[in-house]
Amino acid sequence: MTETVSESAGPAPIGKTGGGQRGLFVATILVGSFLLFLVQPMVARMALPRLGGAPNVWNSAMLVYQALLLAGYAYAHLLGRLPLHKQVMIHVALLVLAGLTLPVGLVSLAPIAGLSEALWVPLLLGLSIGPVFFVVSAQAPLMQRWFAADPQSGAPWALYAASNLGSFTGLLAYPLLAEPLLTLRQQSLAWTAGFGVLIALVVAAALARRRLPEAAATAAADTGAEAPIGWRTVTLWLLLSAVPSGLMLSTTTHLTTDIFAMPLLWVIPLGLYLLSFVVAFSDRRGAVTSISCVTPVVVLFAGGYAMMSNSSGTLWMVGGTCLLLFCVAAALHGRLYDLRPGTGHLTRFYLTMSAGGALGGLFTALLAPLVFDWAWEHPLLVLAAAALIPLRPLLGWRERDGIEPGVARAVLIVLLTLALLLAWWIGSNLLEPGGALAAMLLSVFLMGIGIMVMAWRGAFVAIVLMAMLGQGGIWTIRATVDGERTRSYFGIYTVRDHAEDKMRTLAHGTTLHGEQSLDPARSHEALTYYGPTSGVGLALSAVPAIEGPHARVGVVGLGTGSLACRARPGQTWTFFEIDPVMLQFSTSGRFTFLHDCTPDARVIIGDARLELGELSPGAFDVLVIDAFSSDAIPMHLLTREAMQVYLRSLAPRGLLLLHISNRYIDLAPVIGTTAQDSGLSALSRLDIPKDGMGYTPSRWIALSRDAGPLNALARAHPDTPWKRLEERAAEPWTDDHASILSHVRWENLTGTP
Structure with a gap:
């Protein structure tokens, strides 16, 4: 592909100058990313007395962070066009100015009449954390650009893996260390001290480049800039970034709503999402290649439960759903890495990635609750992932493999027909007492057909959809058609009539919130927790x-x-x-x-x-x-x-x-x-x-x-x-x-x- 620059094929050798300073830039990126993902849950925790703990509050917070990340990456992209010494002056000045808003705290903003929570919550969080989050979010791309300004430093892409490792560490540090050991006031002061350390590291990184000739820095930054990047590549960058981002948020909603409302569960999807970048942007490609090979099988098996809404989850279901997210994110981010440009387009690449992440967050956190009555965004994103992940067919069904096109089409039709029957049988067995084992065995056969048709992308996606419909999807669709569910900013509610015991129930996710007898003799009797x-x-x-x-x-x-x-x-x-x-x-x-x-x-x-x-x-x-x-x-x-x-x-x-x-x-x-x-x-x-x-x-x-x-x-x-x-x-x-x-x-x- 002419749109991908040849220099991206692998890192250049690290020279004496760059190698000696690599640790400084890695430390700067690690500290910035650590602070970035430490402040996210900290501000969400500060907002609890005003916002509550509904999953959509966290999704709104993530949407704010993604928007600020996009703004920070856009700033880094624009700043990268200036001479290096001007970049340093502007960025250090903005860091100092943002520091004047510290320590971190919520602004005094009352709910605005006529403005929905889906808009007011992002506004509150954006005003509270916006300045420092914006300037710190620019760290990863900007420090990589400064690192690459030295022609002897080598390729900077692995530094992005370090960035996400810092983010992952910060994310885990909050619930495991910061929240149990420190008050919010102490957390805010500690974060302020960390921000001071970050400023010192940025200044040190700038000083490390002070003797670099401006002409050399410009030449290094512009490497490959002459190679054009077409709209198809940019669109693919956007899709490969948007689907994992949206899937991370939809996985959180799906798990906490329909599978397992476990405390602190939101940490797991976000942590896996960050780890996928660490794997995908590593110089060593063995891990991501192996994950990409098994991802289609994981999508077939775990993705088949993406429409399940019968509140029957266990830790096995949680594990499968999280494995699905990690494999999809690693595979798509690995494909994104393979399409990376030369370092001259570094900040544009990260800007596009951030825009894709924001689009995924916008779809999941803002649009989906307004449009859908259930977490339909989750199976839609799984299907989108099935359409984008690398497919390496295990069986040769194409003409180049010696198979006649007519024979291949006939085999495909037979396999798809059999898959449709299997999906129907799976759904039927799930309705029968003791039919779970039979349904599981039939699912194995269905997944086997999915593996057989991997040579055809459309057929593969169709098998994933059939698996979803068989594994509870029909029930979920029926609930939507019957108008049993209602979705609001605060959750997904299901009102269902049970003819066998004459009861009408209200469930919020996996939890029964009340019921009323349809028998007039008991219609005024308080049931469930209120007997x-x-x-x-x-x-x-x-x-x-x-x-x-x-x-x-x-x-x-x-x-x-x-x-x-x-x-x-x-x-x-x-x-x-x-x-x-x-x-x-x-x-x-x-x-x-x-x-x-x-x-x-x-x-x-x-x-x-x-x-x-x-x-x-x-x-x-x-x-x-x-x-x-x-x-x-x-x-x-x-x-x-x-x-x-x-x-x-x-x-x-x-x-x-x-x-x-x-x-x-x-x-x-x-x-x-x-x-x-x-x-x-x-x-x-x-x-x-x-x-x-x-x-x-x-x-x-x-x-x-x-x-x-x-x-x-x-x-x-x-x-x-x-x-x-x-x-x-x-x-x-x-x-x-x-x-x-x-x-x-x-x-x-x-x-x-």
Whole structure:
């Protein structure tokens, strides 16, 4: 291909001058990339009290980072056109100016009326982190250009692998070291110190090039600049960058929504994405070549589950999905590396890569939630990957292999027909009791056909699509056609009727959030976590005796509205709900608890912590906190500061009820320590109801400043005892410092959730 410059075939030998200074440039790139990916989760953590922990909040944050990365790469590209000494002056000056915005913190920006969260969140994060992120993001391409300015330095591409290694290290350092050990204030100050080290390294790198003749630097930078790069190559660069970027975000959504809502799961896809660059941009090509060879097989096997939405994931499913992401990203980035230009086009190449990454993020984080009712972007991106990954046919079906074209076409038609039948049989067996083993065996045969047709790109993509349809895709499509799902910025909800037991359920990802009986005799009965022997059921039935007949009750988290039918005449109820879609389920009649039992209840849309802060002190006698998103932990609703907001909203003898049921996090020690820290008495109720009644196990914590209401609560139901909350964490969670690592139920991560 004439559009690819010949110098890119391999690195030039490292000369004496360049080799001696290579370590300095590697260190500068490593530190910059480390800081870049350390600040990402740090700012997202700072935003928790204002934004919550929904997966789309992280996706929005990633979209901001990709946009700023694109801007930084564009700046590096434009700056690279200037003489080296001017590049140094401008870049160091911008680093110093950006440093004036430190330490890192959120700007004071209230939600803007009429502006959706999908736009307001990026605006908030962009204004908060924009200056330093922009200038640091230019480090990788700019330092490579300065490195390549010395003709004796050799090719700079491996330095990009070092950049992503630094990014990966920074990403892991945050949840494993920074968050558990440092408060947000300390993290911000430490990051500021690291920024100072980065400035010193940039100055040192500039000094290392101070004696380089300007003519030599210009000649080195312009190597290969005369070779034109056509729009087809640029378009391919964009696609090869966009698909892995979008797939990284869609994998996060798909995993946390439909497979395994495991804490800190978002770290894994991003880490694998970064590692793929380390492999793909290495001077040693053995690893990426091997990965590219097996990627089609991985796409056939793991990609076949990309349309699964039946909430039946295990760690094996997580492993397969993550393996798919890593192999696809490494293969596509490896192909991107093979199409790299000469060093004269270095910054343009990285600018295009960044633009592709931003486009992938834009599609997944911004457009998909607005257009799709489910995470359809994930299977679409897997199919796009199947159309782009390198294919090395294992069988010779072409004319050049001695096969007649007519024979090859006939074989292809037969294989595709058989594959279609296999996909149908797989779907049929999945519906049958005990049919999982048969479906697995049929899947192996289907994947074998996929391997056989790798000589035809279109046929290969078709087999991947058939596998998706057979492995649960038909169910997912049916749910969309039947209008069972609704997607908002805060999640993907499924409302489904079950004729066999006359139930209508609401699920958020993998978590059941409530159900209502379609039997008129039970239609007002609170089910799931809210049954008569649950902590909240016992407490609300005792409220008239404890707080009087005119109690004021507040509920954070509407769900199906199940608790509404536990209201008593004379009581005043207020619901807080962050997602307007949840209210629509009640107002449209899909769930009738709210309409039938508390038609006069006030429903406040917005973040409950912020909205409670706007109310008058002592507004409630009872406050129920039930605001989980799938299995995500709303850390900002469980901190010391949040507890003070709740206590401010409660009457002196008020009762606070917290729902802490969770498969993977033990929240009882956190609540116990926070209650002790706030001077509260606490009781715990673990309810394990009998099967078959529509109730599910739950754990509720009751807290109060005054021990009297809790004693009365315990006496009201002697046959269903409450226990004193004895568990304690090392320290309470605060807005400034909280970590879930020590509270993870690791033993639950190995089984089916």
